[in-house]
Amino acid sequence: MKTYFETPTCDECKSRFNNVFCSLTGEQVTEMSLDKNCSMYKKGQLIFYEGNRPSGVYCINKGKIKIFQTGEEGKEQILRLAKEGDVLGYRAMISGDPYSASAAVMEDAVVCFIPKKTFFGFLQGNSELSSNMMMLLSHDLKEAESRITGLAQKPVRERMAETILMLQEFYGLNGNDDTINASLSREDIANIVGTATETAIRILSDFKNEKLIELQGKRIKILNHSGLVKAAHIFE
Numbered sequence: 001m002k003t004y005f006e007t008p009t010c011d012e013c014k015s016r017f018n019n020v021f022c023s024l025t026g027e028q029v030t031e032m033s034l035d036k037n038c039s040m041y042k043k044g045q046l047i048f049y050e051g052n053r054p055s056g057v058y059c060i061n062k063g064k065i066k067i068f069q070t071g072e073e074g075k076e077q078i079l080r081l082a083k084e085g086d087v088l089g090y091r092a093m094i095s096g097d098p099y100s101a102s103a104a105v106m107e108d109a110v111v112c113f114i115p116k117k118t119f120f121g122f123l124q125g126n127s128e129l130s131s132n133m134m135m136l137l138s139h140d141l142k143e144a145e146s147r148i149t150g151l152a153q154k155p156v157r158e159r160m161a162e163t164i165l166m167l168q169e170f171y172g173l174n175g176n177d178d179t180i181n182a183s184l185s186r187e188d189i190a191n192i193v194g195t196a197t198e199t200a201i202r203i204l205s206d207f208k209n210e211k212l213i214e215l216q217g218k219r220i221k222i223l224n225h226s227g228l229v230k231a232a233h234i235f236e
Contacts, residue, residue, distance in 0.1 A: 057116075
């Protein structure tokens with residue numbers, strides 16, 4: 001479902017300055033603004049599907065997105081989260097492979113689509129953008145390796161604490177009340193951690209009883225940051 005709204009222009013988009021497209025020239029920014037298509041997505045809508053072939057890349061102007069794979073029994077495994085300024089679908093676009101995961105909206109979002117021809121034209125004509133993309137792909141590989149190691153070796157409790165700290169770092173805190181600026185269902189949290197929803201609920205309840213966090217509906221308020229660091233077995 002798409003809703004009419006004012007299409008953001010690339011030269012005035014604050015999100016662009018936080019991603020790989022910050023290196024575009026003024027002429028390229030104008031070209032991207034003319035070639036792109038922007039849509040508003042509601043919570044729960046899919047932006048692209050696992051197995052489909054890409055015809056461009058997506059840039060998030062507003063909102064929060066989850067990138068996930070679906071197992072044989074229909075259970076999701078959230079691979080990563082995305083927010084304003086993040087670019088989606090570039091790995092499949094560059095490799096020429098089908099999407100290895102799906103992207104769905106967690107909070108209402110405005111997402112711009114940049115066609116394949118425009119994207120590759122920028123890569124060929126802007127060496128800084130090409131370098132930024134290589135750094136981004138390298139970062140993705142490092143994160144994937146770290147996640148695989150964590151799933152294989154860390155207990156669920158440690159992974160839960162680490163996930164809460166990751167959400168804090170990724171989304172930031174809402175105002176001065178130490179509440180993570182994101183609304184996530186218990187199922188989504190479980191799918192990030194890589195565990196059953198019932199297990200996630202139990203561990204979150206344990207953290208609440210230990211005064212590490214406070215649960216406010218779908219939001220998490222951090223009460224004891226150092227306690228979470230200790231629970232995650234992270235050495236700062």
